[in-house]
Amino acid sequence: MERGCPPEAERLGALLRRSREAKAAAYCPYSRFAVGAALLTAGGHIFSGCNVENACYSLGVCAERTAIQKAVSEGHTSFKAMAIASDLEDDFIVPCGACRQVMREFGKDWDVYLTKPDGTYVVKRLEELLPLSFGPEDLRKL
Numbered sequence: 001m002e003r004g005c006p007p008e009a010e011r012l013g014a015l016l017r018r019s020r021e022a023k024a025a026a027y028c029p030y031s032r033f034a035v036g037a038a039l040l041t042a043g044g045h046i047f048s049g050c051n052v053e054n055a056c057y058s059l060g061v062c063a064e065r066t067a068i069q070k071a072v073s074e075g076h077t078s079f080k081a082m083a084i085a086s087d088l089e090d091d092f093i094v095p096c097g098a099c100r101q102v103m104r105e106f107g108k109d110w111d112v113y114l115t116k117p118d119g120t121y122v123v124k125r126l127e128e129l130l131p132l133s134f135g136p137e138d139l140r141k142l
Ligand SMILES: O=c1ccn([C@H]2C[C@H](O)[C@@H](CO)O2)c(=O)[nH]1
Pocket: 028, 031, 033, 034, 035, 050, 051, 052, 053, 060, 061, 062, 063, 064, 084, 093, 094, 095, 096
């Protein structure tokens, strides 16, 4: 599966569903703000993640990074798309700046589906979410 073309409808449906299912597992007793993410690899695998908070607040991890850590630790580093789900009715959930940078580590040319609970979504290219980004290629320029 190429990274540059959109996932077929069935795969996209599965990705969106997996992000909602992951949200149900969110461990967020402090913020009560549940988030789920699902990451589609270039090979067609889907890894999901939820936010995992901590009594030491600053140690909380976002859903997006949980999904990425799961994929990378299973040997997958080429990503095609991520879907993100929250309970916000009126806004598409957007990833925080830290997650955008972690996503960007794995390329600028993949898609992020920002969703609402009613099933609507907008798609943003990582390049749009984090313009003028710093990445691994920059370290190789010296
Ligand atoms: O895109 C987002 C935005 C927020 N959170 C989490 C972090 C924290 O646990 C809670 C409130 O910010 O939501 C995510 O996981 N992803």
